[in-house]
Amino acid sequence: MTRVAINDTNNFKKIMKAQKINSLTLKKKLTRSSDAHKGEFGHVLVIGGNIGFGGAGLLASRASVNCGAGLVSLATRSSHVSASLNFCPEVMVKPVDSGQALEKYLDSPSVICLGPGLGQDFWSEQMIYKSLEAAKKNNVPILIDADGLNLLPKFIKKLPLPKKIVLTPHVGEASILLNTSKEKIKKNRVMSAKRISKKYSAVVVLKGENSIICWKDKYFICEKGNAGMATGGMGDVLSGIISSFIAQKMTLLDAACLGVELHAEAADEYSEAIGINSLTPTDVLDIICLLYTSPSPRDVEES
Numbered sequence: 001m002t003r004v005a006i007n008d009t010n011n012f013k014k015i016m017k018a019q020k021i022n023s024l025t026l027k028k029k030l031t032r033s034s035d036a037h038k039g040e041f042g043h044v045l046v047i048g049g050n051i052g053f054g055g056a057g058l059l060a061s062r063a064s065v066n067c068g069a070g071l072v073s074l075a076t077r078s079s080h081v082s083a084s085l086n087f088c089p090e091v092m093v094k095p096v097d098s099g100q101a102l103e104k105y106l107d108s109p110s111v112i113c114l115g116p117g118l119g120q121d122f123w124s125e126q127m128i129y130k131s132l133e134a135a136k137k138n139n140v141p142i143l144i145d146a147d148g149l150n151l152l153p154k155f156i157k158k159l160p161l162p163k164k165i166v167l168t169p170h171v172g173e174a175s176i177l178l179n180t181s182k183e184k185i186k187k188n189r190v191m192s193a194k195r196i197s198k199k200y201s202a203v204v205v206l207k208g209e210n211s212i213i214c215w216k217d218k219y220f221i222c223e224k225g226n227a228g229m230a231t232g233g234m235g236d237v238l239s240g241i242i243s244s245f246i247a248q249k250m251t252l253l254d255a256a257c258l259g260v261e262l263h264a265e266a267a268d269e270y271s272e273a274i275g276i277n278s279l280t281p282t283d284v285l286d287i288i289c290l291l292y293t294s295p296s297p298r299d300v301e302e303s
Helices: 012-017 023-028 054-066 078-087 099-103 122-138 147-155 171-178 182-187 189-200 234-247 252-273 281-292 297-302
Strands: 043-047 071-076 092-095 111-114 142-144 165-167 203-206 212-215 218-221
Touching: 023 252, 043 054, 043 234, 054 071, 054 078, 054 234, 054 281, 071 078, 078 092, 099 122, 111 122, 111 234, 122 142, 122 147, 142 147, 142 234, 147 171, 165 189, 165 252, 171 182, 171 189, 182 189, 189 203, 189 212, 189 218, 203 252, 212 252, 234 252, 234 281, 252 281
Parallel strands: 043 071, 043 111, 071 092, 111 142, 142 165, 165 203
Antiparallel strands: 203 212, 212 218
């Protein structure tokens, strides 16, 4: 039976309704033919990395590369271009210091990953406005994380939401999305995830112990992961992973389920070998590509 913290729900029937993530089955959807080319595996555009938060965009974009996206671009502050090229030369980094500069890059991606290191200033607001506008116009999936989530309630009053959305809040961001307290989110995380999903018509990943992946009334709970994941940049890596799977034509819900599961499993692999206290997002990046391409021992045990 799926484990759920007692304060997640007072209704045992809700626990029983949680569905199991079958990562082995989901991995098979990423199988490639021998004559495949990069154009078949999508183009992720990561938008983020404001001044002082440049590493977030770098982590998210490299995660998309490591998880198999055909092309990955990063639209970030011009001061971070050199760092991105050094960190991951496979990423096509674009210097973007205004909303107008971003416009020319918004017609090419097959998925937009908005929010890692976005911040909350005028530049951030230009990025989210242009991104939401383009995703709606081009019918492109958009994943929103971090400060993109903190700014989203403000912008849904100005723009119609795109039809294909993934939201990846932690408890604090979830409280902003629902305009409620963190305590209420913690008291019933399953119901909170459902409310966010219905309010924004989005696939929702409510992060934390036993992360919840939700689409309307359908939800999954990830039993993997550990406290070592409580460190800056871990969510940015998750955003890049999920975006990569969406680019490779997985459904939003499947991409979110597989992304959350492998992200947590990579953290567990590291922690079992070395311990939880030294775990970093870069460690997860180094392990994740080994997990999604072939069955892991855990997959064999669970199948």
